[in-house]
Amino acid sequence: MGDLSLFQLIVLTSIFIVCANAYIPRFLRGRPKGGFLGSPALDNLDGEELALVESDLPGAQFFNQKLDHFDTQDTRTWKQRFFQSCAIKSKVLFVMIGGEGTANPIWNVKGTWIDYAKKHGAVCLQLEHRYYGQSHPTLDTSLENIQYLSSEQALYDLATFIHTKKKEFGAEKVIIFGGSYPGSLAAWFRIKFPYLVDGAVSTSAPLLAQVNFKGYLEVVQNSLDTFKGTNESCNDAITAANTAIEILLPTHAGRNKLKSMFRLCNDIDVHEKKDIANLFSTLAGNFEGVVQYNKDNRAFEGAKGTNITIDTVCRIMTNKSLGDELQRYAQVNTLMLKTYAEKCTEFKYSKMIDSLRDVAWMSEAAEGGRQWTYQTCTEFGWYQSSDSEAQPFKHSFPIDFWTQQCQDIFNVKFNSTFIARAVAHTNDGYGALNYTQDRVVFVNGAIDPWHYLGITKSLPQAQAIYIPGTAHCANMYPATKEDPPALVQARAKIGQLIDQWLQ
Structure with missing residues (x-):
């Protein structure tokens, strides 16, 4: 192959920068990458x-x-x-x-x-x-x-x-x-x-169809309660970990500790409220995905080949020998990073929004994240907010955090009133x-x-x-x-x- 032209170098560099900066959560609005219905597991075949x-x-x-x-x-x-x-x-x-x-x-x-x-x-x-x-x-x-x-x-x-x-x-x-x-x-x-x-x-x-799907995390809490491996409560440990995060966030030393423990890709700017909400939501997503697909025969393999289930994450969360609740919460996050071969935990809101704004079919967003977000904004809602009292993840990603994304990604007209009308139209059309x-x-x-x-x-x-x-x-x-x-x-x-x- 001959030397690359300056134009080719610029194009390749641009592609690299776009790919490096692309960030869409692995679990977005209840949807894992690839879609809600995964492929049948073939790991049991010779x-x-x-x-x-x-x-x-x-x-x-x-x-x-x-x-x-x-x-x-x-x-x-x-x-x-x-x-x-x-x-x-x-x-x-x-x-x-x-x-x-x-x-x-x-x-x-x-x-x-x-x-x-x-x-x-x-x-x-x-x-x-x-x-x-x-x-x-x-x-x-x-x-x-x-x-x-x-x-x-x-x-x-x-x-x-x-x-x-x-x-x-x-x-x-x-x-x-x-x-x-x-x-x-x-x-x-x-x-x-x-x-x-x-x-x-x-x-x-x-x-x-429902704008504020508060019941999602309520079922997550009930499902995590099915774990009976120890006398400790998995949900109580999760709540304690989230409380510890809230305590650490206001100080520079606390934010540095969180960055190290959760292997965050960026420093935490406490003034960026959407980043904070996205961080809490991302860490909750580690448990949401496991609950949603618990023991369903998908090839959902962990770092050492063990299936990640409710039992897996709750054994970590209730094992006092692994440290305090915050340390255990971080260990669950590390397990997920290893499982998905991710180097660090992304949480920057602006980076996620920029990725979901990409309209090209070759973009990461076109895998389905952008399209599914559009359907939730214009038809279904189904936003898994932290607004319910009956869930363990505190209240750091409320419904406004989700509805604002429709405006930030697509159009300022896609506000909460627009989404509410769209959801009502869906229920009227299909009968709910x-x-x-x-x-x-x-x-x-x-x-x-x-x-x-x-x-x-x-x-x-x-x-x-x-x-x-x-x-x-x-x-x-x-x-x-x-x-x-x-x-x-x-x-x-x-x-x-x-x-x-x-x-």
Whole structure:
């Protein structure tokens, strides 16, 4: 290779600077990087089994889709990615709805829905959500272009896709599946397009849009209380650690101590209130993510190969031999840094906002953080604030900290009043928890904070399955020998309902 030109050096240097300065929290508004629904764990497969699975992965296909389903004068189209597997031809279609992350073809060969599909000889189709993964309807995610990102547009994408595929296969029955936000889409699709599908499995689905999702941390507290490893309280230790942080923050020596203990990337400026809120939120996120995905069969490996669970973090928090509560809180943070191969703990608010303002598809924000933030600002809210009294993380990241981000990232018009109206519009459009459609099963785990906004008790026309001891979307992942009996029974019950819908 010849010498680089000055222009090439400038471009490469610019890319390096952007990448070095990019910062989006690994757990943002309840969403881990990659999306709410992770990939099925393959670490329990030997080399031969893994090679077999990988050889079965379907290639990407693309479907011609309208940009704006609600403007008949707008004829622009784009290519939406999907994956097809299972049967080559069938009168039964199973459709997995994509969400706020890249569609992964591993789901077309692994997962509980594949077991159901094999039983019924169904074709398995996984449709990627617009604006995520490689499904790019516009040139970038600028405010002008991202306006076509909404759950309503996504539902019409799905309707167009299913209508076309039913005709293509001559299919007579369709069952849809979704986990987390796609679980909401599955339930809402049965409301909007009941004639297109014969049943919907709605897993870990928040159906109530809510600006201030105070209940999230309340469930986190209750879930951490399930730890019975010692006589010490995991939640009390967390509260004590956060109190210690509050005590140390006012002094220069205290801030230096916190920087060292938590391996912070920057000095703490006590006058930057948003940085302080972001620091408290980031440290709380270490526990939120663990609770949300506790023992769900994802490949959520720790530094030494041990699964990070509620038991893992609470054993640290209640182990007095590891130091005081603040030292233990810092050890949990160190474990997370090692797990995710991060050198230091980012917390600068301005750095996060600058990253989320990046509109390029090649940016870190385009992984999904910017798009999901936009959807929370314009449709759902779902901000996990510290405003509740029934949670252990003190009150340093209130609702205003979250709603302000909509203005800072997108537009000054995206204020708290705008968000409240958007959330009300969503609830009016879909009915929130006043669900009236049939042939839907709502599946939730008791550990999962998102069950707080879902349907956990059966309705006259729709069944609910509430699984004790399980977390977010646990029933969707491949079964293991360690699965609790309630999870095994839940999967079986879902299968029975699918059998009935297909009769």
